[in-house]
Amino acid sequence: MSVLIIDVGTSSIRVARAAPDGSLSGERRVPALPITPVPGLVEFDAEELGRSALRLATESIEADGAPDGVAITNQRASTVVWDPSTGRPVAPGQGWQDLRTVGDCLVLAAEGLRLAPNHSATKMANLLNEFDLDRSRGLLCGTIDTFLAWILSGGATFVTDASNASMTGLTTTAADAWNSAVIDKLNIPLASLPTIGDSLGHLGSLDRLAGAPPLLAVLGDQQASMIGQGAVVPDAAKATFGTGAMLDVCTPGDRPTEPRTAAGCFPIAGWSVGGTRTWALEAIMLSAGTNVEWLRDDLELFGDAADSDALAASVDDADGVVFVPAPLGLGTPHWDYGARSGLFGLTRGTTKAHVTRAVLEGVAQRGAELLAAAEADSGADIDALRIDGGMSLNATFVQALANAITRPVEVSPVLEATARGGGLAAGVALGWFDSVPALAELWQPAEVVEPTGEFNGERWAEAVRRVGHWHPDLSAIEF
Template sequence: MSVLVIDVGTSGLRAALVADDATITAEHHLVLLPDSPAAGLVEFDAAAMAGAALDLAQRALDGADDVRAVGIANQRASTIVWDRATGVPVGPGLGWQDLRTVGECLVLQAEGLRLAPNLSATKIAWLLDQHDPGRDRDLCVGTVDSWIAWTISGGAHHITDATNAALTGLVTVGGDDWDDRVLDILRIPRSMLPTIVDSTGDLGEATALPGAPPICGIAGDQQASLIGQGCVAPGPAKITFGTGGMLDTVIGPERPGFATRGGGGTFPIITSRRGGETVWGLEAIMLAAGTNVEWLR
């Protein structure tokens, strides 16, 4: 028996089959770089991302027997808006590093709402202001996990897991529901948002893939790497140098005592949710790590 893993990073996608003994029996990768049309702007082609995810997954599944589950790991906070009826993206995808809403964040902070531009919240509002100013179109909004789950389920499931939802800037303090106050301020209709689900469980069928295996796991890439490095209980920490640099650690079931940035420069994150039980962690982030090496080349 195998598990199909779809990993959508900032600079590329990967699909792999993982056997029961954790060996990788098939793996396919595609470089898919974002665009930067101007300083501070980071955009990507969401349709190309969806097509690549399907192609890589189907190639990994070619000839495979008894694939029992699909897992999704993804770049976090990157934002996509698409038409619910057609599944066609509306406007560009906005990368998590995109800084076009810095001004809006400063205005909102002066009004008492603290949002960082690397979160999804103001990116969603910007896309809607550009493409649906009246908020009257039947649109879906979401992060990359939502988009991939929608894609591989043939549009049947509009979901996001708790680890990704918590990094949108749109959730309540407990991270288990959308915050109506923030939605009202940014004029984001709740009906456009995905359902927040556990990180593991029976999350729906991937009917667009051969055999329609169940989607059983979704997590942001850094939370997934915590699990991969064995950092599942308080104590150890891991640091990942990818496009950006992220230092993460698990602290347990109690939420940190600060809502946004703590005194040490860390931010609260949800590391997983299973059976409705939330596990919290802390993260320190720098926007550019591997990209600095690419620039030096």
């Protein structure tokens, strides 16, 4: 028995097989790097993404046999518009980081419609306005999960799930239907949008794959990571430290009505089973691993991102140096798009090791801010933080995170828990497990890192204050 998982990240697409014990095997991966034609624009080749998914899935089936079902996990809010008569996208897809519609969002905000440029909503409208101004072509719109399901089914399956739909900006508060007021305002035809279904169950068949396996799970990447790390019950939280960082905590019950909660978190649909949605709160760091890439690529302090660990560990502490990571502004809890990174406390004796350690510790202290915000907004009592993502391999960072949050950090047994979560969700649909909450019992961290020290909270708060409102016009933007 196995599930075939198709996992689309920001930089690659991979397939793997999940077994009933939650283990993964047979991974195949190809790069799928975003394209940045000009600053602020982030595009991707959706047609090539579809071809790669079909090829990798076919190779997996030829090598390992027909799966019991398929799961799709994906970067959220990235948007494709395509012609159903040809199956081809009308233009490059717009990635979730793409900012070309920020002006549209500001105009809509002045009219009382609150949308962010990282939502799918204005991306869809932008593509439709450019390629089907009078809406006569019958173009289809969707996030990556929808596009791949459509491609792999030969056009027979046109669906999304609550975890992805809730990130589009186009749904009702309950994320169970499209919001007619919003789609009418943006002139997005209802027929152009997929059906919002459950996150797991029999969601359709993928007829272009051998044996036409059923599509059993569709999940946004962070929600899949929650499932993969067992953060599926109250008081359990996970954080993924990649290019940016997302911290998510399960919050069963009704969805909060606020678009953004008091401490700067966002309510999101975690997953939907049998029409019942489980909600979560998400705290966001706009830049995490990007700061290590800056040290590597721009300052050239080391040759490989992994080298940052040994370099930072070569000194006992940062010698009073403090770094606030904000190259794109500050997310939760501050939400200051005009903030910019700051490096404080430099002396003649400061070395590249001190600076590298300060950068890792700065990301860790921002992680502590995310956790504090999530606890404040959810009322959860989180006794340990589960982490995955590229930075979870950095021992200096993980120790700094444990020190910053003053509680244990539990490191995921797989670097990227997204695919594992998709496989486990499909396993629930197959009856391998009783329910999504039952998956909490499968969590076994690869390592538990206990705090061994603490940071100067007053110095950190002062550094954050100083980097704020560096560009007042950007700081005034609210989404």
